[in-house]
Amino acid sequence: MDPTSPNMAYQKLVDLILQRLGLQLNDHRLASLTKVVDGLVSSSVSLSVNQLYQQLETADISTVVWQQIVQALTVGETYFYRNSAHVNALSLHVLPALIKARRLAGDKRLRLWSAGCATGEEPYTLAMILHDVLPDFKDWSITILATDINERYLQQARIGHYRPHSFRGETPPWVQSRWFRKSGDGFVIDASLRSMVTFMPLNLVQDSYPSRDNNTTDLDLVLCRNVTIYFDRVQTKAVAERFFQTLIPGGWLIVGHSEPQAGVYDCFVTHHIQNAILYQKPVRAAPVTMPRSKEPDIVRLPVKPPVLEEKDHFSIWTDAYHAANNEEWDTAIRLLKMIEDDVTYQKQVQYLRGLIFMHQGFVEEAAVALRLSIHYDPDFVLAHYTLGELHDKAGEQLMACQHWQTAQRILVGLDPEQTLPFADDLTVEMLNGLLSYQLRKYC
Numbered sequence: 421m422d423p424t425s426p427n428m429a430y431q432k433l434v435d436l437i438l439q440r441l442g443l444q445l446n447d448h449r450l451a452s453l454t455k456v457v458d459g460l461v462s463s464s465v466s467l468s469v470n471q472l473y474q475q476l477e478t479a480d481i482s483t484v485v486w487q488q489i490v491q492a493l494t495v496g497e498t499y500f501y502r503n504s505a506h507v508n509a510l511s512l513h514v515l516p517a518l519i520k521a522r523r524l525a526g527d528k529r530l531r532l533w534s535a536g537c538a539t540g541e542e543p544y545t546l547a548m549i550l551h552d553v554l555p556d557f558k559d560w561s562i563t564i565l566a567t568d569i570n571e572r573y574l575q576q577a578r579i580g581h582y583r584p585h586s587f588r589g590e591t592p593p594w595v596q597s598r599w600f601r602k603s604g605d606g607f608v609i610d611a612s613l614r615s616m617v618t619f620m621p622l623n624l625v626q627d628s629y630p631s632r633d634n635n636t637t638d639l640d641l642v643l644c645r646n647v648t649i650y651f652d653r654v655q656t657k658a659v660a661e662r663f664f665q666t667l668i669p670g671g672w673l674i675v676g677h678s679e680p681q682a683g684v685y686d687c688f689v690t691h692h693i694q695n696a697i698l699y700q701k702p703v704r705a706a707p708v709t710m711p712r713s714k715e716p717d718i719v720r721l722p723v724k725p726p727v728l729e730e731k732d733h734f735s736i737w738t739d740a741y742h743a744a745n746n747e748e749w750d751t752a753i754r755l756l757k758m759i760e761d762d763v764t765y766q767k768q769v770q771y772l773r774g775l776i777f778m779h780q781g782f783v784e785e786a787a788v789a790l791r792l793s794i795h796y797d798p799d800f801v802l803a804h805y806t807l808g809e810l811h812d813k814a815g816e817q818l819m820a821c822q823h824w825q826t827a828q829r830i831l832v833g834l835d836p837e838q839t840l841p842f843a844d845d846l847t848v849e850m851l852n853g854l855l856s857y858q859l860r861k862y863c
C-alpha cells in the first residue's frame with residue numbers, strides 16, 4: 421500500500437492514538453475520529469491526513485489539535501456517588517481505616533487521587549464523603565488531586581456547574597440540596613468542596629507519575645474507575661504498576677467493575693468487601709504513617725467478612741436498641757459493631773449510632789452516622805427527622821428545615837395509622853403532627 425495513501429495514514433493515526441492515549445478504537449470511535457480528522461483537514465489545520473499525522477506525532481497532548489481528537493474520542497460518563505458498592509466500601513472501610521491509621525500516627529493528612537476524573541463528579545464525591553466520615557475535618561490537611569486527559573472536562577470540573585444528569589441513579593437526593601445551589605438550568609457546587617479539589621491534566625499512559633512535580637507520590641488512595649476499560653492489557657498493567665508506586669504501603673487502589681482483572685493487579689492484595697473488589701498495596705515494612713498488624717481488623721480487611729443469619733442480625737440490632745434505651749451505650753455500640761458489615765442493616769445500624777452519639781453529646785459523630793443512614797435509605801424518615809433535630813440544636817435552621825420538609829414529603833400517602841419501623845409505637849400521623857409543628861414554628 422502507498423504509505424502516503426489516506427487509508428495508510430488513517431491506520432498510522434489509529435496506532436498513534438493507541439500509543440499516546442492508550443485508547444483502542446471501536447467502530448463508533450473510528451467514525452468519530454474520521455469526522456474530526458475530516459474537519460481538521462478541511463479547515464486546513466493540515467493539508468492531508470498524512471501531514472496531520474506528522475504534526476500529531478511530535479506535538480504535546482495539550483495542543484489544540486490533539487485536544488480536538490481527545491475530545492472526540494473520550495467518554496466522560498460519570499455522576500455523583502457512582503457505584504454504591506464503592507461508596508459504601510469507601511465510607512465504611514477504606515477511609516475510616518486510613519483515618520484511624522493516620523490518627524494513631526498523629527499525622528492528620530490524607531492524599532487522594534481521582535485519575536480519569538472526567539467532569540469532576542468523582543473527586544467531589546470523595547470530598548463529600550470525607551466531610552461525613554471526618555468529624556474533625558477542619559484539623560486535617562487533605563489533598564484531592566483530580567486529573568484527566570480531556571482539558572475541556574477539567575475546565576467544566578473547575579467551574580463546578582452541573583446538569584441534572586450528574587445526579588442520577590445511585591446519587592442520594594440530599595446531595596443536591598446539601599452541596600449545590602440552583603443556577604440557571606443546573607446546579608453550582610459549594611465553594612468549600614471546590615476548594616478541596618485540584619484539577620490538572622495528566623495522561624495516564626505517559627510515564628509522568630509518580631512524581632513530586634505533579635503531586636502523585638505518597639498517596640493513600642487512588643480511584644481510577646472506568647478509564648482503563650478502553651486501554652489494552654499491556655497499557656493497563658503499566659498504569660496499575662505506576663499506581664502501585666504512587667501509593668504508600670497499605671494504600672488503596674479502586675478501579676471500575678468492568679476494568680480488566682486477570683493478572684493486572686497481581687502486585688496488590690485483593691479485598692472483597694461486600695460487592696466491591698478493592699486493591700491494597702501490601703504493608704511490607706513498618707511505615708511511619710500506617711500501623712501494621714496491630715490493627716488487622718481495620719487495615720487488613722478479611723477477604724470474606726463472616727456472614728451471620730438474617731435472624732441473628734435482627735436480634736443483635738434489637739438487643740442494641742434495647743441497650744441504647746437503657747443508656748448502656750458501650751454495649752449498644754459493641755453490638756452494632758457485630759453487624760456493621762451487613763449492608764442490609766446499615767441504615768438502622770447508622771441510625772442507632774446517630775441516636776447514641778446524639779445522647780452522648782457527640783454532635784458531629786451523630787451527624788455523620790445519620791447522614792450515612794440516609795445514604796443507605798434516602799427515604800428513611802426517622803433519620804431525616806433526627807438529623808433535622810440535630811441541626812436545629814446546632815442552630816443550623818436551614819438544614820433542619822430541609823430535613824424536616826423531606827421527612828414530611830416521605831410521609832405523604834402513607835397510612836396515618838401505620839407505625840414507623842425502628843420507632844416503637846410512633847405512627848405516621850404522630851410524626852406528621854410533630855413535623856408540622858416544627859415546620860410551622862421554625863421554618
Ligand SMILES: C[S@@+](CC[C@H](N)C(=O)[O-])C[C@H]1O[C@@H](n2cnc3c(N)ncnc32)[C@H](O)[C@@H]1O
Binds near residue numbers: 502538567570573647
Ligand atoms: C468514563 S470517564 C470516568 C469518570 C469517573 N472516573 C467515573 O468512573 O465516574 C473516563 C475518563 O477517562 C479519561 N481518560 C481516557 N484516557 C485517558 C488517559 N490516557 N489519561 C487520563 N485520562 C484518560 C477520559 O477523558 C474520561 O474523562
